Amino acid sequence: xxxxxxxxxxxxxxxxxxxxxxxxxxxxxxxxxxxxxxxxxxxxxxxxxxxxxxxxxxxxxxxxxxxxxxxxxxxxxxxxxxxxxxxxxxxxxxxxxxxxxxxxxxxxxxxxxxxxxxxxxxxxxxxxxxxxxxxxxxxxxxxxxxxxxxxxxxxxxxxxxxxxxxxxxxxxxxxxxxxxxxxxxxxxxxxxxxxxxxxxxxxxxxxxxxxxxxxxxxxxxxxxxxxxxxxxxxxxxxxxxxxxxxxxxxxxxxxxxxxxxxxxxxxxxxxxxxxxxxxxxxxxxxxxxxxxxxxxxxxxxxxxxxxxxxxxxxxxxxxxxxxxxxxxxxxxxxxxxxxxxxxxxxxxxxxxxxxxxxxxxxxxxxxxxxxxxxxxxxx
Amino acid sequence: xxxxxxxxxxxxxxxxxxxxxxxxxxxxxxxxxxxxxxxxxxxxxxxxxxxxxxxxxxxxxxxxxxxxxxxxxxxxxxxxxxxxxxxxxxxxxxxx
Ligand code: SF4
Numbered sequence: 202x203x204x205x206x207x208x209x210x211x212x213x214x215x216x217x218x219x220x221x222x223x224x225x226x227x228x229x230x231x232x233x234x235x236x237x238x239x240x241x242x243x244x245x246x247x248x249x250x251x252x253x254x255x256x257x258x259x260x261x262x263x264x265x266x267x268x269x270x271x272x273x274x275x276x277x278x279x280x281x282x283x284x285x286x287x288x289x290x291x292x293x294x295x296x297x298x299x300x301x302x303x304x305x306x307x308x309x310x311x312x313x314x315x316x317x318x319x320x321x322x323x324x325x326x327x328x329x330x331x332x333x334x335x336x337x338x339x340x341x342x343x344x345x346x347x348x349x350x351x352x353x354x355x356x357x358x359x360x361x362x363x364x365x366x367x368x369x370x371x372x373x374x375x376x377x378x379x380x381x382x383x384x385x386x387x388x389x390x391x392x393x394x395x396x397x398x399x400x401x402x403x404x405x406x407x408x409x410x411x412x413x414x415x416x417x418x419x420x421x422x423x424x425x426x427x428x429x430x431x432x433x434x435x436x437x438x439x440x441x442x443x444x445x446x447x448x449x450x451x452x453x454x455x456x457x458x459x460x461x462x463x464x465x466x467x468x469x470x471x472x473x474x475x476x477x478x479x480x481x482x483x484x485x486x487x488x489x490x491x492x493x494x495x496x497x498x499x500x501x502x503x504x505x506x507x508x509x510x511x512x513x514x515x516x517x518x519x520x521x522x523x524x525x526x527x528x529x530x531x532x533x534x535x536x537x538x539x540x541x542x543x544x545x546x547x548x549x550x551x552x553x554x555x556x557x558x559x560x561x562x563x564x565x566x567x568x569x570x571x572x573x574x575x576x577x578x579x580x
Numbered sequence: 581x582x583x584x585x586x587x588x589x590x591x592x593x594x595x596x597x598x599x600x601x602x603x604x605x606x607x608x609x610x611x612x613x614x615x616x617x618x619x620x621x622x623x624x625x626x627x628x629x630x631x632x633x634x635x636x637x638x639x640x641x642x643x644x645x646x647x648x649x650x651x652x653x654x655x656x657x658x659x660x661x662x663x664x665x666x667x668x669x670x671x672x673x674x675x676x
Contacts, residue, residue: 298667323668332672
């Protein structure tokens with residue numbers, strides 16, 4: 202247990218690990234048929250690998266890495282749209298740094314920038330709005346990306362632009378929601394998920410309510426978790442306790458941050474600016490009903506999709522994935538990253554072929570960095 | 581981008597727009613406080629908040645802030661977040 206000493210409270214960590222070891226067989230987990238727990242959030246994926254939790258815990262327990270890394274599920278066609286917008290002379294295209302290296306059909310934003318497009322990395326949509334004020338003659342487009350955690354920020358930025366009458370700011374809205382892909386995964390007949398670790402920061406915004414269907418309709422437990430190693434260990438044992446007792450409930454391990462009803466101001470901002478799309482395309486998962494949001498007609502003046510005729514506004518079909526990659530199977534938890542023939546050869550963090558290799562929250566990048574080839578080579 | 585980072589509200593800079601100066605591990609930047617202000621904006625001065633892409637998304641206590649910062653530092657995400665803030669500030673200053 203070489204990692205445990207790094208934990209904030211190694212004694213408590215050892216205690217929790219022993220508790221989990223006891224619970225796994227009670228919950229029905231064996232080496233041949235392990236209990237499969239899906240962590241939804243990419244931050245949790247990163248933490249699980251960083252702390253080596255997958256190795257510390259018994260073989261009767263397996264982690265499936267869920268679709269909760271917004272960069273990883275961004276389809277190629279959306280990256281292509283970004284580049285189409287960014288290559289217009291009048292445009293300053295702004296994005297979070299995470300999206301720069303996601304491969305598109307032709308190129309990534311990074312390559313487009315090298316080719317001369319005016320693409321700027323910003324920390325906040327507010328900084329994109331500030332650029333719009335500074336350059337009234339240019340059209341400043343912000344690439345809105347992420348789940349319910351970043352959605353209130355872009356919504357409030359649009360509201361600020363509207364309030365201050367900034368007319369050269371546009372949002373290319375690609376925000377997506379956490380619950381719909383979970384429903385899609387649970388409905389997939391190939392899928393085997395025994396329980397979920399729920400995202401902490403998304404839940405801080407939305408509260409616990411949006412997950413109720415997971416327990417109610419599908420009979421699976423979900424525990425909302427913090428991303429400290431002890432939080433994760435405790436949440437895993439809470440899922441196992443439910444399974445061992447035959448319960449399926451939505452529990453909240455992260456109550457010090459997550460309130461039952463979430464953050465009402467943030468939810469109000471989202472609701473004012475956005476409405477659900479009929480469906481949205483996820484890399485590796487395909488079109489999923491009501492899984493994304495778009496700008497409401499009242500704020501259409503800020504909608505880059507309408508302004509530039511791209512995205513769903515243009516009625517384009519999904520781009521295909523690179524040949525031979527297994528991004529889709531990895532996102533669904535059906536294959537480990539190492540099962541992909543491109544892993545660590547043609548697909549590397551510095552030179553990603555698939556989006557799961559781009560961000561440290563992507564399963565392939567996390568696996569490569571902490572658990573994959575390097576470790577195996579050392580052993 | 582998804583995890584956010586704790587910071588401490590130093591002052592309200594624009595009460596109408598609910599903007600305030602927040603200190604994030606020594607880097608100061610203006611943050612939108614809409615989602616954490618329920619009464620008078622002044623009431624959040626001195627509070628620890630969790631900042632996501634320039635917006636305070638929740639009030640936390642000092643101990644939670646410490647835990648979160650330590651966990652982010654171990655994941656290498658604190659550094660990344662602060663670097664992104666600095667980079668953005670430079671982009672705005674030098675933009676031409
Ligand atoms: S290794 Fe690369 S190509 Fe293969 S599944 Fe992972 S991200 Fe996709």
